Amino acid sequence: MEWTVLLESWIWLGCAAAGFAILFNVPVRTIAVIFLLGSLGGSLKLLALKLGVGAILSSFAGAVLVGFLSIYAGHLRHAPPFIFAIPAVIPMVPGAFAYRMMLGLIRLTRDVDEATFLHLLEETVTNGLKTFFVLMVLALGVAAPMLLTRRESAKHIKIQTIVRGKRR
Amino acid sequence: MLKCCFILFFGCFLPLNCHWVFKLPVASDMKEKVIKSSQELSKILLEVGAMLMAAGANTSRIRTTITRIANVYGFNAELLITHRALMLSVYDDKLDYFQSSLKRTFPHGANFKVVSGISRMSWKIVEEQWNYEQIWNEINRLKSLSHYPRIVILLMVGLSGASFCRLFGGGAPDMLATFVATFIGLIVRQEAIKMNFNAYLCVFFASFTSVLIAGGYVHFTPGAQAEYAIATSVLYLIPGVPLINSLSDLLDGNIMNGIMRGMNGLIIAFAIALGMLCSILIYYI
Structure with missing residues (x-):
């Protein structure tokens, strides 16, 4: 039962990534790979969430997976890796947290008594911080392979044969 | 009295200068060529940089791409990248010649077809030693690429x-x-x-x-x-x-x-x- 749920969300994650890929006007040859990357990263996040890892760390795990896979995808389809990485991490964006923070802010501006205000404030700050950190961690995860391998261009990472002996 | 001194002073250098200019026609010819080439190259580089900026590439990508292309033609390129304008200085080591230019970038909107196309183009320039006309053709092709329906x-x-x-x-x-x-x-x-x-x-x-x-x-x-x-x-x-x-x-x-x-x-x-x-x-x- 659990696995069918995961399989279903796998498809929806891929669709969300592919939709954004088309919004960003990616080359046609990359769409299938973006679908795959988005669903793999997203399901890792969902899996981690199910195992009890927090929202921030599990998003980080998903984003790092997407970041590393995007390097291989770049070699495979001859395109810069971030073209794959950005649409693929977007399904992991914390839309629910951001929405609750927004709603909290709106409610805070209305006239409320002090007890409700404090309760609302607590909720809003928690949701806002979660949104902020998850966004940060997503960007960090995408940048991770470039930071760890310390290369200027993804073309030089791992698969040296493509470079054909030119510079570096 | 002071005026006289000036005329005498600069007069001394005048014949020397002329001599130098007329004696080295080949070098000046070469210099002309380098100047022409660097002017054309900076036009290309700024166009490429502006396209990348508008299409949603990050700053280090713009810088490495432009340096990569400039190095193929024997120039060094230094860049000042901002959100709405690019400033480029192309430098030739041997002749000690600078060519600086500035370009405004277009309004932004993510377009990864352009980023991917320019990335491939820059590697092709390195590997196949394209001339400027080929680059212009490729740039125009990338610009005319359609969005999805x-x-x-x-x-x-x-x-x-x-x-x-x-x-x-x-x-x-x-x-x-x-x-x-x-x-x-x-x-x-x-x-x-x-x-x-x-x-x-x-x-x-x-x-x-x-x-x-x-x-x-x-x-x-x-x-x-x-x-x-x-x-x-x-x-x-x-x-x-x-x-x-x-x-x-x-x-x-x-x-x-x-x-x-x-x-x-x-x-x-x-x-x-x-x-x-x-x-x-x-x-x-």
């Missing part, structure tokens, strides 16, 4: 909105509402962009429309969960490219560019929030 964009983005809704736990009716809200919101945004509204105002209109539709569904359907449809109907507007580019610029040490991009993303997020706020106040959710 409008209906495909609308359907796919609508589908991605519905997918978000499903992932957050919504049912089939919620998904349908999100699909419609995203579809129509995106039409509103595209039309507003066509009418040359301010970019942030376009986002505001789109967000307002989407939440108006999703909120209407929630309001008039008893038992519908508010969160799913409303929260996911504006997700197609999130500034993913500016925010991710912002952090990668900050990490690379391009702090100014990182702050600019981050600010741009924050204003977009604020415009989304404002649109939501107006619609939510209408329904008083």
Whole structure:
């Protein structure tokens, strides 16, 4: 039962990534790979969430997976890796947290008594911080392979044969 | 008396100068060639840089791409990259010759076909030693590349909105509402962009429309969960490219560019929030 749920969300994650890929006007040859990357990263996040890892760390795990896979995808389809990485991490964006923070802010501006205000404030700050950190961690995860391998261009990472002996 | 001294002083150098100029016609010919070449090259480099900036590449990518192309033709290139303008200085070591130029960048909008095309072009230039005309042809080809058909964009983005809704736990009716809200919101945004509204105002209109539709569904359907449809109907507007580019610029040490991009993303997020706020106040959710 659990696995069918995961399989279903796998498809929806891929669709969300592919939709954004088309919004960003990616080359046609990359769409299938973006679908795959988005669903793999997203399901890792969902899996981690199910195992009890927090929202921030599990998003980080998903984003790092997407970041590393995007390097291989770049070699495979001859395109810069971030073209794959950005649409693929977007399904992991914390839309629910951001929405609750927004709603909290709106409610805070209305006239409320002090007890409700404090309760609302607590909720809003928690949701806002979660949104902020998850966004940060997503960007960090995408940048991770470039930071760890310390290369200027993804073309030089791992698969040296493509470079054909030119510079570096 | 002073004037006389000046004339005498510069007079001494005059014949020497002329001699030097007339004696080395070959060198001056070569210099002319280098100047021509560097002028043409800086035009190309600025065009490439402006296209990359507009298409949503991060700062270090622009810098490495431009340096890579310039090195093929034996020049060094230094760049000052800002959000709305590029400043380039092409330098020839042997002749000690500088060529500086400036270019304004176009309005921004993510277009990864251009980024990918320019990346491939830069490697082809390195490996196949293209001449300038070939580069211009490729640039013009990349500029004329079409977007996806409008209906495909609308359907796919609508589908991605519905997918978000499903992932957050919504049912089939919620998904349908999100699909419609995203579809129509995106039409509103595209039309507003066509009418040359301010970019942030376009986002505001789109967000307002989407939440108006999703909120209407929630309001008039008893038992519908508010969160799913409303929260996911504006997700197609999130500034993913500016925010991710912002952090990668900050990490690379391009702090100014990182702050600019981050600010741009924050204003977009604020415009989304404002649109939501107006619609939510209408329904008083």
